[in-house]
Amino acid sequence: MTPTPSIIRRRTLGGALGLGDALFASSEEKSFARAIEAGLEKVEAGLTTQLAFADDIADAAGRYLLDAGGKRVRPVLALLTAQLGEGVNDDVVVGAQAVEITHVASLYHDDVMDDAQVRRGVPSAQTVWGNSVAILTGDLLFARASKLIASLGDRALTIQADVFERLCLGQLHETVGPRAGDDPIEHYLSVLADKTGSLISCAAVIGVIFSNAPEEYREPVETFGEKVGVAFQLVDDVIDLSSEIGQTGKAAGTDLRAGVPTLPLLYLRREAEGDEAAAALLSRLEGGMDADADPAAFADAVAELRAHPVTAATIAEANRWADDAVAALAPLPDGPVKTSLTRFAQAIVERSG
Numbered sequence: 001m002t003p004t005p006s007i008i009r010r011r012t013l014g015g016a017l018g019l020g021d022a023l024f025a026s027s028e029e030k031s032f033a034r035a036i037e038a039g040l041e042k043v044e045a046g047l048t049t050q051l052a053f054a055d056d057i058a059d060a061a062g063r064y065l066l067d068a069g070g071k072r073v074r075p076v077l078a079l080l081t082a083q084l085g086e087g088v089n090d091d092v093v094v095g096a097q098a099v100e101i102t103h104v105a106s107l108y109h110d111d112v113m114d115d116a117q118v119r120r121g122v123p124s125a126q127t128v129w130g131n132s133v134a135i136l137t138g139d140l141l142f143a144r145a146s147k148l149i150a151s152l153g154d155r156a157l158t159i160q161a162d163v164f165e166r167l168c169l170g171q172l173h174e175t176v177g178p179r180a181g182d183d184p185i186e187h188y189l190s191v192l193a194d195k196t197g198s199l200i201s202c203a204a205v206i207g208v209i210f211s212n213a214p215e216e217y218r219e220p221v222e223t224f225g226e227k228v229g230v231a232f233q234l235v236d237d238v239i240d241l242s243s244e245i246g247q248t249g250k251a252a253g254t255d256l257r258a259g260v261p262t263l264p265l266l267y268l269r270r271e272a273e274g275d276e277a278a279a280a281l282l283s284r285l286e287g288g289m290d291a292d293a294d295p296a297a298f299a300d301a302v303a304e305l306r307a308h309p310v311t312a313a314t315i316a317e318a319n320r321w322a323d324d325a326v327a328a329l330a331p332l333p334d335g336p337v338k339t340s341l342t343r344f345a346q347a348i349v350e351r352s353g
Contacts, residue, residue, distance in 0.1 A: 085213030170194025201225030
C-alpha cells in the first residue's frame with residue numbers, strides 16, 4: 001500500500017525530528033504534535049498551489065523538484081518555533097512556504113553550477129530541460145517566494161533579502177575558492193554557514209516573528225538554525241561517501257567526482273602534506289574525478305576515504321556544530337519546543353551512521 005502524503009509527513013516528524021511517540025506522553029505534547037502536523041499539511045497544500053503556473057513548461061519544471069520529495073526541514077522548523085508564540089497562523093504558513101520555495105529554487109541553480117546529474121533520486125532539471133530552462137525555473141521560483149514574503153511586510157522582506165544575499169555570497173565564495181593565505185577548511189565552513197545555515201536559520205526566525213513570540217527568543221533560534229545547518233551539510237558530506245544509493249539517491253562519491261569540495265577531502269588534503277599514504281589516496285581520488293577515469297577504481301578510493309580517520313573527524317566536527325546549536329537554545333523555556341529542537345540536532349548527526 002502506498003503511504004499518503006500525510007502519513008509520509010508523520011514519518012518525517014517522527015523520524016527526522018525525533019518527535020516519536022515517547023515524546024508525546026502528555027495531552028499537551030500530543031496537542032503539540034497535532035499542531036505541527038496540521039501546519040505542515042497546510043504548507044504542503046500551499047506549495048502545490050504556489051508552484052502551479054499557466055505556462056506548461058514553467059508548470060512542469062517548477063514542480064519537478066518539489067514533486068521529487070524533500071525533507072521539508074525548513075518549514076518544520078518554522079512550525080516548531082512558532083509554538084514559542086501563538087502557534088501556527090496564516091503568516092507562519094506563508095513564511096514557511098516562502099522559505100521552502102527559496103530552498104528549492106536554489107537547488108536548480110546549484111545543480112547547474114555543479115553539473116549534477118541527479119537530485120532527490122531523479123535526473124536533475126538541467127538534464128531534462130537544459131541549463132537555460134533550469135536557471136530560469138530557479139529564477140521563477142525565487143520570484144514566487146519574493147511575492148509570498150512581500151505579503152508579510154517590510155520586516156519579512158528585509159529578512160529574505162539578507163538571506164538571499166548570503167546564499168549568493170556563499171555560492172560565489174564556493175565557486176572562486178579560498179584566497180591565498182585563507183585556511184581552506186575555515187573557508188569551507190563559512191560557505192556552509194552562508195549556503196545552508198542561513199536559510200535554515202531564517203526558517204526558525206520566521207516561526208518566532210510571525211507567531212508573535214517574545215523577541216528574546218529570536219537570537220537563540222537564529223543561532224541554532226545556522227549551526228545545525230552547518231552540521232546538516234557536514235553529515236551530507238559523509239553520506240556522499242555511502243555505498244547505499246538508496247540513502248542518497250546517487251552513487252557514492254558523486255559530489256567528489258563533480259569537484260564539489262567536502263570536508264573529508266579537505267581534511268585529507270591537509271594530511272597529505274606530511275603523510276605518504278594520505279597523499280596516495282588523494283591522488284587516486286583526484287584522478288578518479290576525470291571523465292575517462294575507471295569507475296571501479298574510483299569507487300574503491302571512495303570506500304577507502306569512507307573508512308579513513310578524516311571521515312570520523314568530519315562526523316566529530318558535525319557533532320561539535322550540533323552541540324553548539326543545542327547550547328544556543330539555553331534561553332528558551334523548557335518544554336516540547338526545546339526538546340524537539342534538541343532531538344532534531346541529535347538526529348541530524350545520527351544520519352551518518
